[in-house]
Amino acid sequence: MAKMRKKGDLPEKACICCGRPFAWRKKWEKVWDEVKYCSDRCRTEAKRKERQG
Structure with a gap:
């Protein structure tokens, strides 16, 4: 069985669209x-901005 981890011990990143961790x-x-x-919304926003220029 896998070792349990606390949520605070999980790795984090910052979203490249909104900057939220x-x-x-x-x-x-x-x-x-x-x-x-961080989300589908940020992914689609980034693609929309990319298409606009």
Whole structure:
């Protein structure tokens, strides 16, 4: 069985769109290095800004 961790002990990153910190999630376990955005909203906002120029 895996060792339990406290939420405060999980790694964090800052969202490149809004700058808010967000914590590691189990579903990002294999792609944590590739995660850039804290939410779908930030991801779509960044793509929208990219298209506008």
